[in-house]
Amino acid sequence: MTPEPDRRTVILRIVVPVAVAAAGLALWEFLVAYYDVPRFVLPAPSAVWTSLVDDFAVLAGSWWLTVRITLEAYFLAVVGGVALAVLFSQSRLVELALFPYAVVLQVTPVVSIAPLVIIWVGLDHADRALLILAWVVAFFPILSNTTFGLRSVDHNLLNLFELYGATRWQVLTRLQLPSALPHLLAGMKISGGLALIGSVVAEFVAGSGTATGLAWRIVEAGNRLNIARMFAALILLSATGILIYLLLDRLEHLVLRRWHESVVRREN
Amino acid sequence: MSEASEGSALGPEHRGPPPLDGVLDEPLVTLSAVSKTYATGIQALDRVDLAIGDHEFISLIGPSGCGKSTLLRLIAGLGAPSAGSIRRPEGESRRDIGFVFQEPTLMPWATVAANVGLPLKLAGVAPGAIRPRVEEGLARVGLAGFARAFPRELSGGMKMRVSIARALITRPRVLLMDEPFSAIDEPTRFQLFDDLLGLWSKARWTVVFVTHSLFDSVYLSNRVVVMTPRPGRIYGDLAIDQPYPRDALFRTSPEFGDWARRVAALMTSAAEPAAS
Numbered sequence: 001m002t003p004e005p006d007r008r009t010v011i012l013r014i015v016v017p018v019a020v021a022a023a024g025l026a027l028w029e030f031l032v033a034y035y036d037v038p039r040f041v042l043p044a045p046s047a048v049w050t051s052l053v054d055d056f057a058v059l060a061g062s063w064w065l066t067v068r069i070t071l072e073a074y075f076l077a078v079v080g081g082v083a084l085a086v087l088f089s090q091s092r093l094v095e096l097a098l099f100p101y102a103v104v105l106q107v108t109p110v111v112s113i114a115p116l117v118i119i120w121v122g123l124d125h126a127d128r129a130l131l132i133l134a135w136v137v138a139f140f141p142i143l144s145n146t147t148f149g150l151r152s153v154d155h156n157l158l159n160l161f162e163l164y165g166a167t168r169w170q171v172l173t174r175l176q177l178p179s180a181l182p183h184l185l186a187g188m189k190i191s192g193g194l195a196l197i198g199s200v201v202a203e204f205v206a207g208s209g210t211a212t213g214l215a216w217r218i219v220e221a222g223n224r225l226n227i228a229r230m231f232a233a234l235i236l237l238s239a240t241g242i243l244i245y246l247l248l249d250r251l252e253h254l255v256l257r258r259w260h261e262s263v264v265r266r267e268n
Numbered sequence: 269m270s271e272a273s274e275g276s277a278l279g280p281e282h283r284g285p286p287p288l289d290g291v292l293d294e295p296l297v298t299l300s301a302v303s304k305t306y307a308t309g310i311q312a313l314d315r316v317d318l319a320i321g322d323h324e325f326i327s328l329i330g331p332s333g334c335g336k337s338t339l340l341r342l343i344a345g346l347g348a349p350s351a352g353s354i355r356r357p358e359g360e361s362r363r364d365i366g367f368v369f370q371e372p373t374l375m376p377w378a379t380v381a382a383n384v385g386l387p388l389k390l391a392g393v394a395p396g397a398i399r400p401r402v403e404e405g406l407a408r409v410g411l412a413g414f415a416r417a418f419p420r421e422l423s424g425g426m427k428m429r430v431s432i433a434r435a436l437i438t439r440p441r442v443l444l445m446d447e448p449f450s451a452i453d454e455p456t457r458f459q460l461f462d463d464l465l466g467l468w469s470k471a472r473w474t475v476v477f478v479t480h481s482l483f484d485s486v487y488l489s490n491r492v493v494v495m496t497p498r499p500g501r502i503y504g505d506l507a508i509d510q511p512y513p514r515d516a517l518f519r520t521s522p523e524f525g526d527w528a529r530r531v532a533a534l535m536t537s538a539a540e541p542a543a544s
């Protein structure tokens with residue numbers, strides 16, 4: 001593969017979105033100034049930037065709480081989802097017994113169970129409520145994707161393992177888990193974004209003075225008509241979501257690059 | 269062949285070259301009145317009797333759906349017959365059987381070396397003991413130097429060679445092949461045939477080769493077994509008394525045409541409903 005088209009693609013992928021963003025911001029700044037839009041309706045990008053810098057201490061603390069809850073929920077979702085999927089693959093009975101409840105947990109809107117969770121963990125532990133709610137949202141894609149992946153093993157490969165007298169453990173570790181890996185990674189990409197969404201939505205519903213994440217800052221800024229700070233919090237949230245996605249995309253690429261069609265670069 | 273130089277935990281010792289006079293030993297595998305009916309009620313096989321001898325190259329031929337693949341899987345021990353019995357000599361383990369599927373059936377996440385060494389790995393052989401055998405096995409099928417490649421980096425013919433190397437790594441006595449080259453272009457397939465025959469004539473294992481191509485069966489085998497449409501029964505059993513090595517000249521010779529006509533005649537009458 002020649003380096004020229006590669007570099008051109010990279011430049012295009014960076015230059016084009018940045019140019020669009022810059023043009024959009026310039027237009028925004030101009031329109032706000034031209035029509036003299038009030039700050040409490042739509043602040044100019046420069047005002048948002050000022051707020052981001054001036055309120056950084058407050059916002060950073062909230063950002064860290066949101067990130068911490070997101071990461072904790074995500075970690076527990078991945079570990080729990082994979083563990084349960086493996087259990088399902090080993091016992092049809094367990095799967096039949098538990099899978100419906102996993103679906104119930106998934107289809108029930110997280111907002112509606114938030115008050116219940118808060119009562120159970122206690123109002124003094126709002127961060128625990130947030131963790132549980134974010135976990136509920138992030139858990140299911142991991143479970144369902146991994147379960148699907150563990151099942152979609154090449155039938156002939158399974159016969160081959162049987163032919164050579166493989167134990168259940170060998171079938172699981174050498175055949176089922178590698179087969180499930182692309183599906184697990186796809187689930188992890190979905191769940192990474194969902195964990196963030198979950199922790200923010202949960203905070204809108206269950207947030208309190210003891211747990212002040214970015215969602216709390218958004219509500220607070222809205223009440224005070226401090227729209228610039230609201231935008232600043234939104235930008236931090238978006239940036240976090242993008243960062244999570246990029247990291248997981250990179251992870252998927254690193255793990256699968258040698259063998260899986262989805263990430264192998266075609267040369268024809 | 270360096271196979272004879274080392275003993276192993278798996279497979280029998282190498283037992284020297286095949287007898288020149290073709291004396292029949294005790295069969296390697298004996299099938300007696302084997303029937304197979306699936307849970308769906310479809311009867312795939314009906315009272316199949318077949319004795320598989322030492323160093324035979326048997327082609328199992330019949331129309332698609334006649335149960336040849338089912339028969340092969342039963343011989344491999346993948347599933348049990350509904351009736352009848354399959355007998356192997358005392359002390360034979362299932363690792364004395366190598367199986368080559370229609371598809372290469374390689375693990376895409378593992379290197380060529382890991383794929384070829386899989387049967388030994390599953391049997392708990394130490395990695396240090398696996399490596400030289402994998403290298404030797406890859407060299408045998410003409411893939412020395414591809415140990416670290418991944419399956420997707422190989423052509424269809426090369427993947428099939430990996431699959432064959434894997435089947436031979438346990439030094440099986442019987443190599444079962446389920447239409448292994450049907451998806452491969454003709455020049456590559458013919459090359460694979462000649463390489464397979466070369467390996468087979470140097471070593472001492474038996475091949476049971478499922479195919480629907482009568483030309484392939486005549487070219488490869490010294491025995492062609494013709495099956496009826498479903499439920500599959502053995503209809504005819506024809507020895508191809510043509511010396512090895514066989515080459516492209518044989519494929520275009522009048523003798524080849526004669527053998528092909530005889531197999532074709534058997535297949536035609538096997539397909540007639542009145543045949544019993």
